[in-house]
Amino acid sequence: METLLYAAELVREDGVYKLVVKDVVRDTVQVTPVPESMVARLPTFLSVLSSKLGRGRR
Template sequence: MSATGTLLYSAELIQEGGVYKLVVTDRLRHTVQTAYIPRRAVEQIPTFLSKLDSKQLNGFR
């Protein structure tokens, strides 16, 4: 998959020991937000991404 257009946000998921840190960068405002998230939320990321890409969200697009 290739990306075209303007990058608005980028996200990194970092594991530090047994702790997961989500770092989201707002590329337009040049700000960074960090949140520590539980392992269970990390395990749900593939499911969440699949739902975003599914036809069930036609009204969301």
């Protein structure tokens, strides 16, 4: 059974990107501005992270 612990969204409001992370367990939300240059690199970052995490699984 899966239990959702965190949910993350990247939103754009009035031209400003924001990372919204919801802690489902504690019922809290954190919002952090994200530079557009980081948004453009997000797919690459996620790919690298996924490949590194995937190597540890057996």
